Amino acid sequence: MAKFLIKWLVNIFTLFIVIHIVAGVSADSWESIIVAALVLGLLNAFVKPFVILFTLPFTILTLGLFTLIINAAIFYLASKFVKGFEVIDFWSAFWAALLFSIISSILNFLLTPKTAIHFASFRGRSSGASKLDDDNVIDVEGKVEK
Numbered sequence: 729m730a731k732f733l734i735k736w737l738v739n740i741f742t743l744f745i746v747i748h749i750v751a752g753v754s755a756d757s758w759e760s761i762i763v764a765a766l767v768l769g770l771l772n773a774f775v776k777p778f779v780i781l782f783t784l785p786f787t788i789l790t791l792g793l794f795t796l797i798i799n800a801a802i803f804y805l806a807s808k809f810v811k812g813f814e815v816i817d818f819w820s821a822f823w824a825a826l827l828f829s830i831i832s833s834i835l836n837f838l839l840t841p842k843t844a845i846h847f848a849s850f851r852g853r854s855s856g857a858s859k860l861d862d863d864n865v866i867d868v869e870g871k872v873e874k
Contacts, residue, residue: 730841731840731841734836734839734840734841735769735836735840736765736766736769738832738835738836738839738840739765739766739768739769739832740761740762740765741835742765742828742831742832742835743755743761743764743765743768743828744761745827745831746824746827746828746831747761749827750820750823750824750827751820752815752816752817752819752820752821752823752824753807753814753815753816753820753821753824754813754814755812755813755814756812756813757812759812760810760811760812760813761813763810763813764806764807764810764813767806767809767810768802768803768806768828771802771805771806772802775802775805776798776799776802779798779801779802780795780798783798796822796825796826797822799822799825799826799829800818800821800822800824800825800826801821802825803815803821803824803825803828804818804821807821
C-alpha cells in the first residue's frame with residue numbers, strides 16, 4: 729500500500745511539473761491534478777497493457793516507437809475523464825506524456841522502496857562437496873551427507 733501511495737504522490741508531483749512546462753496541458757485546481765494523476769495511473773495499469781497487446785505487430789514493426797503514440801493517447805484519454813484537466817491537441821499530449829514518463833520513471837526509481845533479492849553464496853569447496861551459508865537452500869548435487 730505504501731508503494732502505491734508513493735507512486736501516486738510521484739505522479740501528482742510529476743503532473744504538476746508537466747502542466748507548468750507543456751503549453752497545451754492545463755488543470756483548474758489541485759483536486760483535478762490529484763484525480764488526473766490517479767486516472768493516469770489506473771489507465772496505465774489496466775488499459776495500456778491491452779492496447780499494447782493489440783498493437784504489438786505495429787509496435788514491433790516500428791521498433792517500439794509506437795509506444796510513444798500509445799502513451800500520448802492514454803494521456804489524452806485521461807483528460808477526457810477528468811473535469812478540469814485539459815489537453816488541447818495530440819502534440820501537447822505527446823510531449824506531456826513523454827515528459828511525464830521520463831520524470832516519473834526517475835522519481836519512482838529514486839523514491840520507491842526496493843525489494844531485496846537474496847542469493848545463496850557458496851563457500852570454498854572442501855572434500856568435493858559444496859557448503860552453503862544458508863541452511864534453507866536445497867542441495868541439488870545429488871550427494872547424501874552423513
